[in-house]
Amino acid sequence: MIVTIDGVAASGKSSVSGGVAQALGIPYVSSGLLYRAATLLGLEGGLDLQDAPRLLDHLRAHPVRLEPLAAGNRVWLGEQEITDRLHSTRIDRGVSVVAAHPAVRAWVDEQLRALPEPFVAEGRDMGTNVFPHAPHKFYLTASARIRAERRSQERPENIPEIEAALLRRDELDRGQIAPAPDARVLDTGPMTLDQVIQTILADIRG
């Protein structure tokens, strides 16, 4: 069984997926971490992030692995854990360029489709492209201001700066973001994290 939870940046995808997965006793899969890992490798390799063929060669030469645990996903580069380095403002700025390359998307999708079920998958296109046959699909939204207020707990910039960066990324990610026609759309703005998790669990349990 696969549950998909897609949505815009900072809409609550990882926190909600983690809570839903823990309640169901299954892992969750954070696809965005693989796009972030590809961005980190590109930046640290001194590559032009626009240069898809070189970036892909670089990715193929470096074994990146996503470990989808219920308590939080980890990303490995060989034997070295890189999870803590994936949520910087520098990666936020570069990741949309990297995620727009079809070859990078195929590199991510291949890894996701190889994972054993059951799991909760979160990202932008889990319910549309990667797991279109998933029986339970959700799509999270919230206003840019609310998302910026939430993110300000995790980033050094002030709320207007974070809001501007989120709107820029929404725009750049637009090609990847659309709710699946059979997804339930939830505006998390007026809800607590636990309310979102309980709403999704009630829907899954029917």
Ligand SMILES: Nc1ncnc2c1ncn2[C@@H]1O[C@H](COP(=O)(O)OP(=O)(O)O)[C@@H](O)[C@H]1O
């Ligand atoms: N109602 C809510 N729904 C989802 N997340 C919320 C809610 N209220 C606060 N948050 C917080 O918003 C922050 C951003 O959520 P996160 O899971 O990182 O989003 P995303 O994975 O979409 O970037 C987290 O700190 C989360 O706990």
Ligand SMILES: Nc1ccn([C@H]2C[C@H](O)[C@@H](COP(=O)(O)OP(=O)(O)O)O2)c(=O)n1
């Ligand atoms: N399935 C996915 C997941 C993420 N992406 C891209 C788009 C996002 O800007 C980045 C980072 O996604 P992530 O979900 O980690 O981060 P945010 O919640 O957007 O802060 O990756 C994507 O194109 N497709």
